[in-house]
Amino acid sequence: MKIKTPMKGRVKRELDKRAPKLVETGKKTLILQGTKTSGTLNSVLSEIYHLKKGGAVRYTRKNDNIRPFESGDSDYVLLCCQYGSHSKKRPNNLVIGRMYDHHVYDLIEVGVENFKSIESFSYDKKIAPRVGSKPFIAFIGEGFENVDELKHLKEVLLYFLRGEVVENINLAGLDRVYVCTTISSNKVYLTHCALQLKKSGTVVPRMELVEGGPSMDLVVRRHRLPNEGLRKEAMKTAKDQPKKKVKNVSSDAIQGTIGKIYIPDQKVGELALPNKAKGVKRERREAKNKEANEHASKKQKEESE
Numbered sequence: 001m002k003i004k005t006p007m008k009g010r011v012k013r014e015l016d017k018r019a020p021k022l023v024e025t026g027k028k029t030l031i032l033q034g035t036k037t038s039g040t041l042n043s044v045l046s047e048i049y050h051l052k053k054g055g056a057v058r059y060t061r062k063n064d065n066i067r068p069f070e071s072g073d074s075d076y077v078l079l080c081c082q083y084g085s086h087s088k089k090r091p092n093n094l095v096i097g098r099m100y101d102h103h104v105y106d107l108i109e110v111g112v113e114n115f116k117s118i119e120s121f122s123y124d125k126k127i128a129p130r131v132g133s134k135p136f137i138a139f140i141g142e143g144f145e146n147v148d149e150l151k152h153l154k155e156v157l158l159y160f161l162r163g164e165v166v167e168n169i170n171l172a173g174l175d176r177v178y179v180c181t182t183i184s185s186n187k188v189y190l191t192h193c194a195l196q197l198k199k200s201g202t203v204v205p206r207m208e209l210v211e212g213g214p215s216m217d218l219v220v221r222r223h224r225l226p227n228e229g230l231r232k233e234a235m236k237t238a239k240d241q242p243k244k245k246v247k248n249v250s251s252d253a254i255q256g257t258i259g260k261i262y263i264p265d266q267k268v269g270e271l272a273l274p275n276k277a278k279g280v281k282r283e284r285r286e287a288k289n290k291e292a293n294e295h296a297s298k299k300q301k302e303e304s305e
Helices: 009-018 039-051 148-161 228-234 278-304
Strands: 029-033 056-062 081-085 093-100 103-116 136-140 176-184 187-198 206-224 249-252 256-259
Touching (some): 039 056, 039 081, 039 093, 039 103, 039 206, 103 228, 136 148, 148 176, 148 187, 176 206
Parallel strands (some): 029 056, 029 081
Antiparallel strands (some): 081 093, 093 103, 103 206, 176 187, 187 206, 249 256
């Protein structure tokens, strides 16, 4: 098959963005509904979409054939999703899954309890978090280190809530905090707070949290860890590239970095002086007088001969 290469630079840059990367900058989140959903779960999915606006896609139609734990990867190809469903056995059921290389990487199923929407909180809207801002994420409780289900939930929530990975961030842009607190061995209280910076008399401001919603209790029901082979493949990192040798630079244990600088020969005699000093004029006058005396003595010697 003939491989077509892009002719325009704009097309080439767009294809480079979609190409696989060793370090991923961020993924889109797909939010789906199951065969049956409750009003509470619809509100949860709507507010999750609002919090991840710009980094999520929401489908509002019901999906009958998608059952994450029962079906294979065929229903999830090209999707990295949050899936909501409601049944008598599992009310207000929320399934969070991650994808790798068009395969389901892992799944965790939680039940939503004691949900409070953003509208149920009253606070100054001037300090409301801005859409697209980077959040703080705080995990409180020993369960996130000791219980396997909560450790898995922490990893998934951190991956889901952190957004795009950046190297530098402006402190003024940090205006929200996700607080996850363990209530029991299988229940986590998740709340979203606005971050308010106040004067403290020092360079570091004093931070206050104002609960702005949504908030909910997440009860862990089922979870599926990634396959060992898929995990190893997903955890591969790029080999350290050898540093390119810099010419005329060496390192010493005592003196540190040592470099050689090559300067071309300078023709000092041809340099134009900006200011002619009196000493220069005197030297030229003396040289002129000396040349005249030598010429006179030479002429006198020739005449005597």
